[in-house]
Amino acid sequence: MTALWDQHIQQAISLRRELHKQPELTWQEVATAERIRQELTALNIPWEACAKHGTLGRLAQHKPGPHIALRGDMDALPIDEKSGMPWSSQSPGCMHACGHDGHTATLMAAAYWLKAHEEQLPGPVTLLFQPAEEGGHGALRMIEEGALKGIDVIYGWHNWPAIAFGQAVCPDGAVMAGNGTFRLTVTGQGGHSSQPEACQDPVLAASAIVVALQQIVSRRLPPQDATVLSVTSVDARSSPTVIPDTAVIEGGFRIAQPATRKVLSSLIEEISTATARAYGTQCQVEIFPRYDATINHPEPAANFRQQLESEFGEQVLSQSTPLPIMASEDFSYYLKEIPGAFALIGSDDGQLQHGRPCHNAQYDFNDALISRVTRVFSRLAGAPVPEQT
Numbered sequence: 080m081t082a083l084w085d086q087h088i089q090q091a092i093s094l095r096r097e098l099h100k101q102p103e104l105t106w107q108e109v110a111t112a113e114r115i116r117q118e119l120t121a122l123n124i125p126w127e128a129c130a131k132h133g134t135l136g137r138l139a140q141h142k143p144g145p146h147i148a149l150r151g152d153m154d155a156l157p158i159d160e161k162s163g164m165p166w167s168s169q170s171p172g173c174m175h176a177c178g179h180d181g182h183t184a185t186l187m188a189a190a191y192w193l194k195a196h197e198e199q200l201p202g203p204v205t206l207l208f209q210p211a212e213e214g215g216h217g218a219l220r221m222i223e224e225g226a227l228k229g230i231d232v233i234y235g236w237h238n239w240p241a242i243a244f245g246q247a248v249c250p251d252g253a254v255m256a257g258n259g260t261f262r263l264t265v266t267g268q269g270g271h272s273s274q275p276e277a278c279q280d281p282v283l284a285a286s287a288i289v290v291a292l293q294q295i296v297s298r299r300l301p302p303q304d305a306t307v308l309s310v311t312s313v314d315a316r317s318s319p320t321v322i323p324d325t326a327v328i329e330g331g332f333r334i335a336q337p338a339t340r341k342v343l344s345s346l347i348e349e350i351s352t353a354t355a356r357a358y359g360t361q362c363q364v365e366i367f368p369r370y371d372a373t374i375n376h377p378e379p380a381a382n383f384r385q386q387l388e389s390e391f392g393e394q395v396l397s398q399s400t401p402l403p404i405m406a407s408e409d410f411s412y413y414l415k416e417i418p419g420a421f422a423l424i425g426s427d428d429g430q431l432q433h434g435r436p437c438h439n440a441q442y443d444f445n446d447a448l449i450s451r452v453t454r455v456f457s458r459l460a461g462a463p464v465p466e467q468t
């Protein structure tokens with residue numbers, strides 16, 4: 080049993096590094112999808128394409144027990160890799176900086192192992208290889224194309240460098256925040272820098288808006304209601320003697336409670352337009368909702384925690400990680416449809432690249448997680464697992 084396990088894990092680690100070398104951006108996961116489908120075909124696992132580059136792998140579909148789904152995401156990010164790893168990206172400007180290569184490889188390791196133990200599975204298992212997590216709403220498209228049909232419960236995970244290896248979080252309720260972005264276009268009237276009285280200065284108005292927006296979290300929302308609002312870009316390019324016509328402000332927000340979205344959106348609108356008016360300019364407000372908070376269902380979350388404890392020991396649940404994590408996940412779509420749970424599993428083992436945050440150019444997925452999480456997934460699916468070696 081152990082020899083077979085080791086062989087599967089080695090194969091999955093090689094696959095992870097192979098995928099890492101050939102990252103593909105959101106909705107462009109062509110070669111990744113092909114590689115996954117090739118592997119499933121070789122394993123004799125029936126599969127269907129879903130959501131363009133997504134794939135559903137089917138195991139033990141005739142079994143009477145509850146039908147569980149396990150999900151792994153596949154896409155990479157527009158980042159130039161600086162990890163220095165031998166398996167670094169061979170595509171300039173594209174990098175697996177969120178570890179979705181590792182999530183895919185772990186799901187494939189589960190495919191190897193569950194296929195070898197298919198007869199022992201109590202119920203059907205569907206493997207969701209999902210494209211376009213990084214802002215592409217891939218989960219939504221998977222659902223629209225029937226990925227959750229017949230499924231009773233779904234589990235997913237994310238490696239998390241801010242948590243120590245061997246620790247994890249999988250709370251009841253919100254595990255990751257909801258998010259959204261905004262664009263504020265401040266329009267005034269440009270002109271000569273020596274004649275401000277003949278202009279309506281959008282630069283000054285935009286500056287005031289940036290400052291005023293910071294009152295939302297500190298003064299207008301309850302402190303218990305964890306919210307982040309960041310202005311990340313101010314674009315009013317001009318030259319030293321020219322007051323421009325427009326200034327464009329962009330930024331993003333994170334919310335822990337779904338109900339905050341409406342309040343926050345109307346505050347952004349109210350403060351931006353009123354401040355712009357006070358400076359003799361106008362402001363056009365655009366708000367783009369992205370993902371809702373990822374909210375675990377209590378029963379699957381308890382089950383996930385139990386399997387994490389079986390794998391990592393009783394100390395696995397991190398007490399020092401503030402929740403929800405303010406990053407966001409499109410796994411939230413699945414949890415709005417059916418019961419399920421999402422865990423963040425620590426990857427920081429002291430090596431530099433495993434402690435760098437996700438989306439950092441020096442980050443690398445911690446391959447030691449593949450074996451550990453495959454074991455957790457196998458337990459969730461009801462398959463036997465070998466003792467730790």
Ligand SMILES: [Zn+2]
Nearest residue numbers: 177213437438
């Ligand atoms: Zn990411």
Ligand SMILES: [Zn+2]
Nearest residue numbers: 177178179237
């Ligand atoms: Zn990610």
